[in-house]
Amino acid sequence: MSPPSLKTRERLSEVRYEIRGELARRARELEARGRSLVKLNIGNPGAFGFRAPEHLQQAIAGQIAHTDPYTHQQGLPAAREAIAEFHRRRGTPNASPERVFIGNGVSELIDLSLRALLNPGDEVLLPSPDYPLWSAATILNDGRPVYYRCAPENGFLPDPDEIEALVTPRIRAIVLINPNNPTGAAYPRALLERIVAIAARHRLLLMADEIYDGILYDEARFEPLAPLAGELPCLSFGGLSKVHRACGWRVGWAVLSGDPLASGDFHHAMDLLGALRLCANVPGQFAIEQALFGIDTIGALVAPGGRLHETRRALVECCDASEHLALVAPQGALYGFPAVVGAAARGFDDHAFALQLLEEEDVLVVPGSSFNVPYRNHFRVTLLPEAPLLREVFARIERVLERRAQAGGRDAAARDAAVA
Incomplete structure (x- = not known):
């Protein structure tokens, strides 16, 4: 007789993360059969030939002999001082090393911060679309x-x-992702000021995911939230993974700003949860000061002629040239979020399309839903x-959408003939 099935947590059934989900598993199966795929599902710079800047690598190499012990649960003192100073220069109120938390990427800190904040049944205001880790961490906490x-x-x-109309007594926080993943939207100052006012009226924690703060195109500007929040409690997230192309180092941070008295209990909760996981990855922390105050290596990539800028330009031009696609041009971050329109959109299902694109054209994308x-x-x-x-990828996308549009037209003609 077989043993009983091991039960898992019921709330996991509410969690989805298609970025590394079913489609990614199917992609691995195809690769195992020898198929060569273009995988555009993950914002992973190292997978596309980017390297973390040399001066950051050297900062770690020069301190490697000092990376064996655990460090303080909130992070290396010098690294936290560098982050605090960076935020002070931005105008973040009450930025100090004691209010900086370094984690194994922003992902870990999102989970820890929501665990520190939420009681069962509490609610969090999240953007739609969101980066799905935020939804998952809310549900699992x-x-x-x-x-x-x-x-x-x-x-x-x-x-x-619309945000304020959603506020109830159970809402505890407002999450902002700026610049946004997946859309590339960059939030203007006036909009952020209105959201801060909502948080102030309803005594909500502001949580600002700003991991793409240095990745902006053309005339777009990044407006940090904490200086606008003033004495209102605000948790600002940043890290090395995107701007500094060091995803695998797993170095992220969160800065708790605003009136220390108003967020004292939350600070202690974050500190406790950080202590329970002992500490974050130590070697990568030695790169933080150089990342924040050393050579700028992202500016040339996002400026006209730079690699990221030119790929964004290719995205915009491909969508403009297509009768099947519409695009809100991304102002920042590392993504585009096109819409399928017109004849190809009849009966369109994003997951079925993504699977068809993978099976027929060897391209992996993430369904918008x-x-x-x-x-x-x-x-x-x-x-x-x-x-x-990327232009070649969109030529393949165009082929799939054209086939879908033609099939939709034939189906419509058949239905019309049957009615006649």
């Missing part, structure tokens, strides 16, 4: 995501009046490949 719309017709920016939106006609691609490869 016994909270409930409540989504505010960032509609494509509004440039993927939220409406503050994976980012907690109610519509199913978007998909996300990363801007990390070089521009010629």
Whole structure:
């Protein structure tokens, strides 16, 4: 007789993470059979030939003899001082090393911060679309995501009046992802000020995911949230993975700003949870000061002629040239979030499309509904490949969409004939 099945946590059934989910597993099966795929599902710079800057590598190498012991649960003192100073220069109020938490990537700190904040049944206001880790961490810490719309017709920016209409006594925090993943939207100052006012009126924690703060295109600007929040409790997240192309180092940080008296209990909770996991990866922390105050290596990549800028330009031009695609041009971050429109959009299902694209054209993308939106006609691609490869990818996408449009036209003609 076989042993009984090992039961898992029930709330996991509410969690999805298609970025590394079913489609990614199918991609691995195809690769095992010898297929060569273009995988645009993950914002992983190292997989596309990017390297962490040399001066950051040297900063770690020069301190490797000092990386064996555990460090303080909040991180190396010098690294926390560098992060605090960086935020002080931005105008973040009450930024001090004692209020900096270093984690194994921003992902770990998102989980720890929500665990420190939420009681069962508490709610968190999240953008739709969101980066799905935020939804997953809310659910797995016994909270409930409540989504505010960032509609494509509004440039993927939220409406503050709609945000405030969603506030109930159970809401504990407002999450902002700026620049946004998956849409590339960059939030203007006036919009952020209105959201801060909502948080102040309802005594909510502001949580600002700013991991893409240095990745901006053309005239777009990044507005940090903490200086606008003032004395209001605000948790600002950053790290080395995107701007500094060091995903595998797993170095992220969170800075708790605002009135220390108002967030004292939350600070202690974060410290306790950090102590329970002992400490974050130590070697990578030695690169933080150089990353924040050393040579700028992202500026040339996002400037006209730079690799990321040219790939973004390829994305915009490919979508503009297609009768099947519409795009809100990303202002920042590493992604595009095109919509399928017109004849190809009849009966369109984003997951079925992504699977068809993978099976027929060897391209892996992420269905838009994976980012907690109610519509199913978007998909996300990363801007990390070089521009010629992205143009080739969109030629393949165009072939699939053209086949879908033609099939839809034939189906419509058949239905019309049957009615006649």
